[in-house]
Amino acid sequence: MRDGRHEYVISVIVCTYNRADVLARMLGSFVAQPGLARVPYELIVIDNNSTDHTHRILERFSPAVRLRTFLETRQGLSHARNRGLKEAGGDVVAFLDDDVLVQADWIERLHDCFAATGADVVGGRATLLYERTPPAWLGPYFRRALSEVDLGPERRCLDSGRRLYGLNLAFRRTALIAAGGFNPALGRTGADLLCGEETAVIRRIVESGGAVVYDPFTVVAHCIDRGRLAWSYFERQSVGAGRSDALADPPGSVLQRLRYACESCHALWNEAVRLACATAFGKTSYEWRMAKSRFLRTATLLLCRIRRIIIAT
Numbered sequence: 001m002r003d004g005r006h007e008y009v010i011s012v013i014v015c016t017y018n019r020a021d022v023l024a025r026m027l028g029s030f031v032a033q034p035g036l037a038r039v040p041y042e043l044i045v046i047d048n049n050s051t052d053h054t055h056r057i058l059e060r061f062s063p064a065v066r067l068r069t070f071l072e073t074r075q076g077l078s079h080a081r082n083r084g085l086k087e088a089g090g091d092v093v094a095f096l097d098d099d100v101l102v103q104a105d106w107i108e109r110l111h112d113c114f115a116a117t118g119a120d121v122v123g124g125r126a127t128l129l130y131e132r133t134p135p136a137w138l139g140p141y142f143r144r145a146l147s148e149v150d151l152g153p154e155r156r157c158l159d160s161g162r163r164l165y166g167l168n169l170a171f172r173r174t175a176l177i178a179a180g181g182f183n184p185a186l187g188r189t190g191a192d193l194l195c196g197e198e199t200a201v202i203r204r205i206v207e208s209g210g211a212v213v214y215d216p217f218t219v220v221a222h223c224i225d226r227g228r229l230a231w232s233y234f235e236r237q238s239v240g241a242g243r244s245d246a247l248a249d250p251p252g253s254v255l256q257r258l259r260y261a262c263e264s265c266h267a268l269w270n271e272a273v274r275l276a277c278a279t280a281f282g283k284t285s286y287e288w289r290m291a292k293s294r295f296l297r298t299a300t301l302l303l304c305r306i307r308r309i310i311i312a313t
Helices: 020-031 054-061 075-089 108-118 139-146 174-178 197-207 231-247 255-278 285-312
Strands: 010-016 041-048 068-071 093-097 101-103 121-131 157-158 170-172 212-224
Touching: 010 020, 010 075, 010 108, 020 093, 020 101, 041 054, 054 068, 054 285, 068 075, 075 093, 075 174, 075 197, 075 231, 093 101, 093 108, 093 174, 108 121, 108 170, 108 212, 139 231, 139 255, 139 285, 170 174, 170 212, 174 197, 231 285, 255 285
Parallel strands: 010 041, 010 093, 041 068, 121 212
Antiparallel strands: 093 170, 101 212, 121 170, 157 212
């Protein structure tokens, strides 16, 4: 017990794929936390078929922390996260991306948030740390696409997991298991930029009566390399988001799929009008790119839904 509250054991899970040097930087920030001596924890790294020198990085850090490593041969972030959940023994499973730097009091803040709130899900704040100066058009819409999380200065309850991301996201383990874990059809697979698996599982937890809390004091910095500051990256991400939206559709009859496709047609028309206005009336570079990104996402969703209709018939 701490201050009369429950002592939570935290299983910290990091999934990685071919980013050994990035992982080393992340683990360096983790082991530097003074609070590791005061919070019961275990660190689990899931290697999702890395072919670089990831194994040497893990060997280097093993003596410094309570580290367990596992190889997950099924490719994909959701498979890796589910493997971490399977191996975890803590009351709380906390997911960190391999390209974040944790704040010095991260694990203590996370522990105290669960102890104070009794939440089923806690999403922390995430700032962006750029490798180079970001382009002028990198406004709020694209910063959120890079997993920036800032929902205000106060801890508060949320009614959904919208705008919480898996780079700094923790669950009560029993709640995540009851929700079925992460959907393997969603989430990144290699260079394929699918998404939405965190939002989907949080939605299931909320539907079963679970509580979601945003904690601005549990902080990580997300390291953004040069490649993710290129416009081509956001185009690929928009297409991946559209595919993910389609994959998240519930199964249904051909009639239901036709209804989804009609909804997408209407949405695409609206996005096309916005893009045309942004192009014709000299909107800022940020506004034009945001309109283009939304158009790509909606067009991809429509095409995927039409394909599902064709397959079903």
